[in-house]
Amino acid sequence: MKGFPDSGMDGLLLFWVSDHIGFRGTIKNSASDFVVTEIDVHGQLVSDVGADCSQNSCNIECEQEMSHPSLSKRLKKQEQALENIPELQNVDKSNNAKIECSSINQTADSNLSEFASSSPSVEAAERLGDTLDLFLGTTVAEMLEDFAFSAKEHKPAVGQGTEEEATFLLGTFPEKSQRAAIHMAVRRKFPFLKTVTNSAEIQARLDPQYLELCQLVTEEEANGFFCFLDSKDRNSKFTFQPDNNKDHRKAVHHLVSKYFGKLVETKSFSEQGGDGHQGAVITVRFRDKATSGRKRHANDCQSVPATYTAFTLCKVNMETLEAVAYLASELGVMPSDFSYAGIKDKKAVTSQTMIVKNVTMNRLKAKQLSLQSKGLRVYNLRPATQHLRVGQLKGNHFSIVIRNISKHQEDDPAASLTDRVFEAIEKVKEKGFVNYYGPQRFGLGQNVQADQIGLALLKEKLVKAVHLFFTPEEGNDPVNKAKRHFIQTEDVKGTLALMPEYKTRERLVLRALNRYGNNQEGCTRAWFSLPHSMRVLYIHSYCSKIWNKAATFRLETYGLKVVEGDLVTCDNLDWDLSHQNNAQVHIVTTEDLKSNIYSINQVVLPMPGNNIQYPCNKLALWYQEALARDGLKLCKFRIPALQLNIPGCYRRLLAQPQQLVFQWLESKEAPFTEEDCGLVTGESSTRDTLSVSFSLNSSCYATVCLREIMKCSV
Structure with missing residues (x-):
């Protein structure tokens, strides 16, 4: 050696x-x-796992989803709601089921159609207008129409005029079913109005949020957006028209977040326009329901489960996060909807398993050709039941x-x-x-590497970590130009304009800094804007560097032999220890050495964290001194502000x-x-x-x- x-x-x-x-x-x-071809937990190459569903199996997918009892129950409730309106008794209710089925596999750019899929048919919507005549009487219904369009033409600014001047009394309705029908009918016929119930009395007024949105987007878009909100269909999404103006998109983001942030979330995606220019669209989706410590109600258990689709992704000369960004943009979902077992090399041809949430196989299959034009091959489509965990692979x-x-x-x-x-x-x-951990674990930078950023994060010096993140290397390429501009000027908006679109991580951080500022709070939000797997990767990079140095010290000190105080594992030598617990690690004793029952291939070294055991020999002191030199003597390996907890793990000395x-x-x-x-x-x-x-x-x-x-x- x-x-x-x-x-x-x-x-x-x-x-x-x-x-x-x-x-x-x-x-x-x-x-x-x-x-590079990933090997799944069963020991199979992912390029050989599964096969694309046949056309027949994909065609019956809609029928299978429609057969789900929760979805059937939801449709039945819709029918019962219509039955409470006498004027709609003759509407063909089977049409609802057809529309609902078609909505399951549609693409994200059919947003208004998605809303229609969760509401009555066009004929039924027209009859909802007649419902106003039925419950309000012809005279009041006509007065409501006059009020609506008169108020819309004036469009008073928010806060102007008295409440009485902008309010129309519809009447008093003791039955809840009547009020529900009226609320629905008014909202559908006049999206710019909102109705309020006060002691069984219904009032209509201009919706200031609708009017404010109309200052930024067209009425058609505003109507579609509010219809999307009314649908309450958590599997649907809404997309505004393509917009090249970043300031304008920012204003739309802020408005939606201000009024509806607890209900929905927004994300901008790049899109190639018909004229060949690169633009961006804002996609809106309902937030996932927050879980609490309270006991779940029976109704909560009957909600329609999320759809998961697994597939094999082959990418060429592209970072994993960049590939995920392309996939999310094409499918109209969030990057966080994708999960994978590990990040693969950039300069390589790599194949790995990915799972996407709330995207059906039909929908993913429809995007295969467009994704292939971006250098991404998607195949081996198959259903899945849950997300992948990082490290959930054999090798x-x-x-x-x-x-x-x-x-x-x-x-x-x-x-x-x-x-x-x-x-x-x-x-x-x-x-x-x-x-050893390879050089790609630390990045190719000469001035700053990922482990330095991880050390700053562990010290909770988040502003310093941002500056390290944007420290440029030698060269005058677009990325280094953008980074140099940020370091010299701290001009976030200008840096964002200079940063290439494919630099996903940098642009995520810059967008957050642009929104929240360059101070400690802004930098905290900027780091939090990155996916958890990416935030923790910088910490792991630092811990990996410590492990590499510990391995060198261990070999310098003891050589290729097992010594007292070493940590060894007794499990299957073919498996990785990254996600295994302390119970499987044993401290070598004098009796063990005499029995010669352990080999050097079973020796492991710990990655620093808050839930690991250190060797009981000279390595224990070495770890203490190494962490102390980096200012981490009292580090608990938890960063609450970034929701990061680093338990640590064990890694074999030899592979x-x-x-x-x-x-x-x-x-x-x-x-x-x-x-x-x-x-x-x-x-x-x-x-x-x-x-x-x-x-x-x-x-x-x-x-x-x-x-x-x-x-x-x-």
Whole structure:
């Protein structure tokens, strides 16, 4: 075992498990040189799991959802409500079921149709106007119509005029069913009016919120929005017209949040307009019902369950969060509606399982072609019952092309390159490698890396963390220009205009800063605007750096042998420990050493957190001193302001690749065997490209495995 100082991991001295010489080469010359396929919890490649539903199975999906007792009960209540209105007795109630069924699989851009799906048919809506004549009398109904349009033409500003001047008395109605019918009829016929009941007396007046919204959007949009609110259909969404004016979109966001923020939430999505210009649309959806500690009522248990659709996502040269942003925009849902087991490499071709909430298979299938044009392939669609957890996978399979293969400069000139490659592969296959976190865990930045941001967050220095987040690197590309502008001017709005659309995280933070300011509270909200998995990733990055240094100290101090006080695990060696508890960790005793029952492959080191146990040897003091040096001596690894709790976990000191094979790309033979090595000489001039494939457990890094094989930075 020996160190190699040029590690590229913050100057960290790496240690090798094997003593082979290795070789040089380059990886990731292109995305296709680095192919990553997720392995699910059952040990299957996600590219092989499931299959797209047949057209027939998708066609009956609507009928299956309609057969759900909760949904049927809701439709029955709608029919009973119509039956309370004598004038609507003859309306064809089966039409409601047809419309309701069609609403289940429609796309998000059919917002007015979505509202119609949860309300009576067009014929019934027209008859609702007759309901006004029925309950109010023809004279009062006509007076209401005159009042409505007269008031609408004047459109008094909010706060102007007396309440009496803008109020029309409809009458007194002792029966609740009558009042309900009148409220519904008035709202449908005159969306700009609102009705109020006071001791069985109904009054109508101009809706100031409607009028204020009409100052920002068209009446058609305002009508559609209020119809969407009236529908109370939590599976529906409403989308305003495309808008290129950011200030105008901000005003719409603020207005909706001001009056309806407890009921709905808004999100802007990029959209390509018909004229080729990039615009944005605001999508509104109902908030999820907040859960409380109170006992649930029986009615709560009968609500229509959320729809979950699982699929395999193949992306090329794209960050996971960027891919999620594209998917959310296409489907008209929020990025938080997507879940996945882990974030994959950017410069690679990656396949992984994702699950999206409240999107049916039909709807996702309809978007496959448009998503493919953005470099995203969506296939293997199948139903699911719940979201994925981060880490809910067995591992990943890697197919990697290493180019420009050559021997190390200090190597023996007479040595065979094929011998060096074969020796390296066999040694790592036998002994494994030190399970370091790879450089991508910390980011590629030279000035600031993710672990520095994580340390600032752990210290709850959230303003400093934001400045670290926007610290530019060398170069004059658009991203660094935008970051440099922010650091020099703290002009959030200007930075947002400069920041490219694909920088999802940066734009989320900037939007929050633009809304809430650059102070401590604003920066807190900015960090909170990121998904939980992203917020916690910065903390994990810092903890990973501590783990890497602890691993080096452990190997320097004790070598590749089990010592007293080590932490070991007795579970299945093929499984990852990231989500397992302390009960599965054992402290090695003197008796254990005498019995020689544990191997170095069972030794684990803790990731810092508030629910882990440290080794009972020199490592315990090392962890204390390392955290103290970073100002975390009293850190509880909880950040209440960001809703972050870091319990910690355990990670194996060594990792073992499975199914490790290699092949020269020029050779059409099977992967090299030991006999092949003696048949080829002087091959370095003709064979300089190598294909390597292997599988690793969850949270293990292919680049670290390659470092051990090649004995150099990759």
